[in-house]
Structure formats: C-alpha cells, structure tokens
Amino acid sequence: MDRSYPVKLDLKKVPTPCFVLDESALKRNLAILESVQDRTRCRILLALKGFSMFSVFPLIRQTLHGICASSPHEAMLGREEFGREVHTFAAAYSETDIHKILPISDHIIFNSFNQWHRFKAMAIEYQRNIQPDIRFGIRVNPAHSEVEIPIYDPCAPYSRLGVLSDQFQGQSLDGISGLHFHTLCEKNASALKRTLTVFEEKFQDYIPQMDWINFGGGHHITRNDYDVDLLCDLIINFKEKYNVDVYLEPGEAVALNAGILVASVLDIVKNEMDIAILDTSAATHMPDVLEMPYRPEIFQAGQRAGQQAGQPDEKAYTYRLAGLSCLAGDIIGDYSFDEPLVVGSKLIFCDMAHYSMVKTNTFNGIQLPSIAVYKADTDRFTIIRQFKYEDFKNRLS
Ligand SMILES: Cc1ncc(COP(=O)(O)O)c(C=O)c1O
Structure with missing residues (x-):
C-alpha cells in the first residue's frame, strides 16, 4: 500500500497535537505530477482548498504552474506566497470580491451567465485597460455523476455548481476564452474518461x-x-483534437500520504469499553472524519489497504478514540492495538496533510495543532508554526 508515515521520525521530538508534513513524500507526489506535465504539456495547479501550507510553496512552485483559489483570500495567498498563475472560481462573487480578485487573478471563472453578465463590463474594461493577459471562463456542469457521496458530487440533482448545457442556448460567449468542469473526487482516470465523453458531447x-x-x-x-x-x-488526445490548453487543479493528489497528525492520549475512561481521550479532536482538527465520514488510518493500529486495519478486538487492546471537544459525537473511531494505550501514548493519524490542516477550527477554544516539516534525507524535524491564545481570540470580537 501507499507509504503513509515517515517511519524514521522520532516521535519524542514531536509536541502534540502536530501536523507533520513529510517533505520526501511531497517530492514523490510532485515528481509524478511533473511527469504528467512533461508528457502532456498540460498545466497543473494546486487547489488551495485542499492544501495551503504555504511554507512549502517554494518547493511546489518549482513544479506546478500555479494555484486555484475558491475565494479572494485564497487568491491573495496564492498571489503572495505562490507567485505563479492564480485561477479563481467561486459559486458566486460579490462586487467587492470582483474588485479584489481582478488585480490578482490570471483566470476568473464564473459559475453562471447571470454572474458573467453582471461583471462582464468591469472585467472587459480591466482586461482592455490594465491587464490584457487576464482570462475569463464559465464553469459547466456536464450532469454526469461519478461521485457516490452526494455532498461531494458536483453533478448531483439540483447542484448549484456549473452551467448546464441547455443554459448555453442563446448566450454570447464573447469575452469567454475557456470552460471549466469539476466533477470528480478521489477518482481514477477512467472516471475522467467517462466524464470527457459526456462533456464533449454536451x-x-x-x-x-x-x-x-x-x-x-x-x-x-x-x-x-x-x-x-x-x-x-x-x-x-483532447489537446490535439481541440487545440486548447488543458489545466488540472488537484488538491488532494498534491499532498496525498504526505503528512500525519500526531496526538497524545490525555486520559482513559471507561463506559462499557475503554475510551481514550486525545489532545486532538475530530470536530476541530479533522472534520472530514465526521463530515465524509471516514475512519482514518492509525499507524499503531497496523496498516492494511482499505484503511481498515486494527478493527475492534482484532488485536489485544481495543479503545474508542475520542476528541477533546464537548461534542458527544466527537469520536474518531474504535481501534485495537497490540500494546495497551497509557496516558502520554502518541498516536499517528495517517494521510492528514490535505483537507485537515485547511479545515481546522477553534471550537471550544481547543489548541490548534502545530505545523511542522520532516525531511527524511537529513532526519530534520522543524516546527514551522505554533498557535497561541491570540490566534483563537483574533477570530472573535
Ligand atoms: C472547483 C474545484 N477544483 C479543484 C478541487 C480540488 O479537488 P481535489 O482536492 O479532490 O483534487 C475542488 C474540490 O472540491 C473543486 O471544487
């Protein structure tokens, strides 16, 4: 299975809770993406919504052509810290948003013809007088579902994401130079193949x-x-057929299996079973565990393809792993281990670099995990950022 934990890392060095990015794993991912770019001459962008650890942008920008942003703030981060192309898409923009994104975006993608018509004059004037290289596009919805979980399926019935093909009737595409579709989630290339067939047809x-x-x-x-x-x-084939530039904007694939969340056991309580309370929380540090939902792989519970290792009672010691928040359902899952857990035991949650670091919150005032980088080649562990009381307070007033 995919390597998901830099095994040489000495956990004694890691204060918890802490996200640790595995630089060599990130490099491995970038090498694969680079080979795709080299073979196809497509341009790959980093989707900041999935991974925004800007301290490693200097490494990523050596390979990827830029970022895709979902808001003015992500666009600003991309412009400031990444420094290559910035492609911005949101389900809707306000006039304030457009004023913010025009000067810092290379591509702006609109989610409806209403939005395009509302901001077209402003956009074209900006292109004509200030930034001739800026490009505008429309997101389309091919209405072809590949994603099983409805909240992750942009083509689910009544989706607000993208213009349906029949809504193009009678619309002028003057000023529009590209189309965008996003229909997949954790999919293999066969899903893209089926999607492209429908997209081309429609x-x-x-x-x-x-x-x-x-x-x-x-x-x-x-x-x-x-x-x-x-x-x-x-x-x-697509580029040859239509003579267009092709962009991909993965988030997860850039940081897949490239980081862990290390947590410690704070207490073990009993209520018909042993429950270990950790200094992390599903609700605040890995909300996808509750939202998706999924059962994260834990290094100490064993590794098996399909993330199902260490099922309850499979090994000698079974625990429910629970979060620090007040939420009764702040449960990460039930796992078994070869050794008993004790107060102070450290656990490694695998594959936590994407969609966890970007989704943390300070509900209950819970300490945000530190952010660190581990370089396996030199065995160097560096804490990049530790969060304080002020980070919690500054989000409130
Ligand atoms: C418009 C758009 N682009 C790119 C992405 C990145 O997707 P992933 O991280 O699954 O590659 C998403 C994810 O929701 C998206 O909505």
Missing part, C-alpha cells in the same frame, strides 16, 4: 471556440493504482 458547439479547458480536481493521480498512462492519453 458542449461540442462551444469547446472549439475556446483557448483553454480546465478539467478541475478530484484526480487521484499520485495514488498507487492511478492510471497515469490513461490520464496522459486523454489529455494529449
């Missing part, structure tokens, strides 16, 4: 008028079983 009248097409995110390119050859074939 938008065949418009694709030839475009200079670029953005294939969105959700491509699990750096996963062991991902069909990189098929992805490359799809991109190469």
Whole structure:
C-alpha cells in the first residue's frame, strides 16, 4: 500500500497535537505530477482548498504552474506566497470580491451567465485597460455523476455548481476564452474518461471556440493504482483534437500520504469499553472524519489497504478514540492495538496533510495543532508554526 508515515521520525521530538508534513513524500507526489506535465504539456495547479501550507510553496512552485483559489483570500495567498498563475472560481462573487480578485487573478471563472453578465463590463474594461493577459471562463456542469457521496458530487440533482448545457442556448460567449468542469473526487482516470465523453458531447458547439479547458480536481493521480498512462492519453488526445490548453487543479493528489497528525492520549475512561481521550479532536482538527465520514488510518493500529486495519478486538487492546471537544459525537473511531494505550501514548493519524490542516477550527477554544516539516534525507524535524491564545481570540470580537 501507499507509504503513509515517515517511519524514521522520532516521535519524542514531536509536541502534540502536530501536523507533520513529510517533505520526501511531497517530492514523490510532485515528481509524478511533473511527469504528467512533461508528457502532456498540460498545466497543473494546486487547489488551495485542499492544501495551503504555504511554507512549502517554494518547493511546489518549482513544479506546478500555479494555484486555484475558491475565494479572494485564497487568491491573495496564492498571489503572495505562490507567485505563479492564480485561477479563481467561486459559486458566486460579490462586487467587492470582483474588485479584489481582478488585480490578482490570471483566470476568473464564473459559475453562471447571470454572474458573467453582471461583471462582464468591469472585467472587459480591466482586461482592455490594465491587464490584457487576464482570462475569463464559465464553469459547466456536464450532469454526469461519478461521485457516490452526494455532498461531494458536483453533478448531483439540483447542484448549484456549473452551467448546464441547455443554459448555453442563446448566450454570447464573447469575452469567454475557456470552460471549466469539476466533477470528480478521489477518482481514477477512467472516471475522467467517462466524464470527457459526456462533456464533449454536451458542449461540442462551444469547446472549439475556446483557448483553454480546465478539467478541475478530484484526480487521484499520485495514488498507487492511478492510471497515469490513461490520464496522459486523454489529455494529449483532447489537446490535439481541440487545440486548447488543458489545466488540472488537484488538491488532494498534491499532498496525498504526505503528512500525519500526531496526538497524545490525555486520559482513559471507561463506559462499557475503554475510551481514550486525545489532545486532538475530530470536530476541530479533522472534520472530514465526521463530515465524509471516514475512519482514518492509525499507524499503531497496523496498516492494511482499505484503511481498515486494527478493527475492534482484532488485536489485544481495543479503545474508542475520542476528541477533546464537548461534542458527544466527537469520536474518531474504535481501534485495537497490540500494546495497551497509557496516558502520554502518541498516536499517528495517517494521510492528514490535505483537507485537515485547511479545515481546522477553534471550537471550544481547543489548541490548534502545530505545523511542522520532516525531511527524511537529513532526519530534520522543524516546527514551522505554533498557535497561541491570540490566534483563537483574533477570530472573535
Ligand atoms: C472547483 C474545484 N477544483 C479543484 C478541487 C480540488 O479537488 P481535489 O482536492 O479532490 O483534487 C475542488 C474540490 O472540491 C473543486 O471544487
């Protein structure tokens, strides 16, 4: 299975709770993405919504062409800290948003013709007088579902994300140079292949008028079983057929298996079973565990493909792992271990670099995890940031 923990890291050095980015794993992911760019001449952007650890942007920008942002704040972070292309998309913009994103975006993608018409004059004037290189696009919804979990399916019934093909009727595409679709989540290239077939069929009248097409995110390119050859074939064929630039904007694939969350046991209580209370929390440090929901892999519970190692009673000592917050349902899951847990035991939650660090919150005033980098080649562990009371207080007034 995919390597998910830098085994040489000495946990004694790690204060908890702490996200630790494994730099060598990030480099491994970047090498795979670089090979896709080299083979296809597509441009890959980092989706900041999935991974925004800007202290490693200097490394990522050596490979990736830029970032995709979901808000003015992400666009600003991308402009300030990444420094290459900034592509901005949001479900809707306010006039204030447009004033903020125009000067810092290379591509602005609109989610509806209403929004495009509302801001078109401003956008075209900006392009004409200030930034001739800025480009505008429309997000489309091919209405082809590949994602099983409805809250992660942008093509689910009644989705607000993207313009349906019949809504293009009678619309002028003057000023629009590209189309964007995002329909996938943790998918292999076969899902992209099926999506492209539908996209081409439904938008065949418009694709030839475009200079670029953005294939969105959700491509699990750096996963062991991902069909990189098929992805490359799809991109190469599409580019040749339509003579367009192709962009991909993965988040998860950039940081997949490239970081862990280390936590400590604070107490063990009993209520028909042993319950270990940790200095982390599903609700505040890994909300996807509750939202998706999923059971994170824990290094000490063993590793098995499918993330199901260390089931209750599989090993000698079973515990419910629970969070620090007041939420009764702040439960990470039930796991078993070969050794008993004691106060102070450290546990490693695997694959926590993406969609955890960006989603933390300070509910209950719970301490945010520190952020650190581990370089396996030099065995160097560096804490980049530790959060304080002021970080909690500054979000309130
Ligand atoms: C528009 C858009 N682009 C890119 C992404 C990144 O997706 P992933 O991190 O699954 O690759 C998302 C995720 O929700 C998205 O909504």
